[in-house]
Amino acid sequence: MSANPSMAGLMHLRPKLIALVVLMSAAVGCACAFFLWSLDEVTTVRFDHPWLVWFLPVAGMAVAWLYHRHGGSSDGGNNLILDRIHDPGGGVPRRMAPLVLFGTLVTHLFGGSAGREGTAVQMGGSIASAVARRFQVDADQLPVLLMAGVAAGFGAVFGTPLAGAAFAVEVVVIGRPKLWALPICLLASYAGDWTCRAWGAAHSHYHIDDVAGSMLAGLGNAGMLGKVLLAAVAFGLVGWLFAALCHRLSAGLKRWVPDPVWRPAVGGVAVIVLFLIVGRADYLGLGVRSPDPHAVTLTSLFASPEIHSWAWAWKLAFTVVTVSSGFKGGEVTPLFFIGAALGNALAGVLGAPPELFAGLGMVAIFAGASNTPVASTLMGIELFGAGYALPIALSCGVAFLCSGHAGIYRSQRFALKKPFWRRPV
Incomplete structure (x- = not known):
């Protein structure tokens, strides 16, 4: 059948x-x-x-x-x-x-x-x-x-x-x-x-300041439009990088450590080494909240205008090692952190509103890494409001096109070929 x-x-x-x-x-x-x-x-x-x-x-x-x-x-x-x-x-x-x-x-x-x-x-x-x-x-x-x-x-x-x-x-x-x-x-x-x-389950809430939205003016401002599109390309490329690193490290660990029981041990030691290098617990766990008011978290990236230039790279490293070595949980919430932190860093470089670019990065990098631009756009609208639908859709669409065919889900099938990328075998 x-x-x-x-x-x-x-x-x-x-x-x-x-x-x-x-x-x-x-x-x-x-x-x-x-x-x-x-x-x-x-x-x-x-x-x-x-x-x-x-x-x-x-x-x-x-x-x-x-x-x-x-x-x-x-x-x-x-x-x-x-x-x-x-x-x-x-x-x-x-x-x-x-x-x-x-x-x-x-x-x-x-x-x-x-x-x-x-x-x-x-x-x-x-x-x-x-x-x-x-x-x-x-x-x-x-x-x-x-x-x-x-x-x-x-x-x-x-x-x-x-x-x-x-x-x-x-x-x-x-x-x-x-x-x-x-x-x-x-x-x-x-x-x-x-x-x-x-059942009373609580979900995290994220907020983009309305002042940031007024700066978009429907993306009629060519300068802001250019910044959004440039950031979207970066979100897509980092989404591709994340998926590619996960696949390559996972394949490498399977060759180097044939026993599946020992792979998480290697990954766990690597996470501890990264933790010792950074000297902070900001990139451990889910990354949504922290008892440390000075920690970089997913929620703090929306609540504070402070720029964190390399937080996205550290969270990417911690997550790639964790996921590739066999720990359970998935990739999406760390991807939200990576995207929001990258948006925050790009806002500092481009002179854009940090909370706006954090929101765009949060959903756009998910669109690129998971190859689901429509779902990511709808998620952005549900989380941040319909007033941001246009920049969210643009960011997710461009990130999807720029993220290659790696994807975090190997069992996805492709009915199209993205421009400038070799079709997956």
Whole structure:
């Protein structure tokens, strides 16, 4: 049977599919609420006990051993979800959800620089696959349920349901979004987000000063337009750099350290070395908040006009080492930090509003690294307001075009070739 259900097939199963999507999305929303609460708790514990970072290599080995002995195909992570959308095969293992939840919390408890989107997406895919098996959903209908699970997880964990739905249909095949699944993904993303919020889960809030918006004047100012476009090129190139470094370091570690249990130990030691070089804990963990009022965090990049010229490079280094060596969690929130910090640095060079360029960088670098410009644009609008839609769309579109074909998700397929870049093999 075809892996891509037809519209007629969706219409035929609409009542059952809608019921299953609502049930699945509620479960994913509950899981994401628990995850966000747990993540906040373990982050607080790390702040209170900074010595925990010294045990990062051992903690990474413990999680790697757990995956090696009991994870099966779960170690495929986000790429496994995308592979199953392309070809349902055996579905997604139920064990993926608890394993990635535990692994991500361990990463953040001991200071690994990773994200949270990977956890939400994998929990969504795992729960969706479990619902499909329990209620005997046909194999050709599994892809849409998996995309709904991705939408529910992404929308719930970031509090951006429009972006969650767009991400699910856009990320699978670049240049050919699966629009037939958009209504189902919208339902799933909103249901997951609503359930997560109903539990009182807190999301980070970012604000761009209205004064910065007035300077744009609809981007009619040629000077400001040029600055935005120049910054967007930089966001795309750094997004490409991030993905390329992750892939190359991961491949190198697999050659140099054949035993997967030892790779996180090597990565954990490297993170500690970086921490000792920097001498600050700003680039450990998620990077959204810190008890140190002088620390560089994702929220501080919007709250302070101070310029931090190299914060983006340090966070990139910490995250590439963490993710490439096998720690769990994902890349997106660190990418937000890298993009916001790069925007802050570029604002200092170009004489632009730091908080505006931090916001543009935050979503544009995600657009470039994940090859999802539409989802990233919608996320920017949901986070910062429709008044910034034009500069956000321009930044995300240009960053996407400038980011090459590397991408943080290896299982993405391409239906187009970006200009000036060699098509991926």
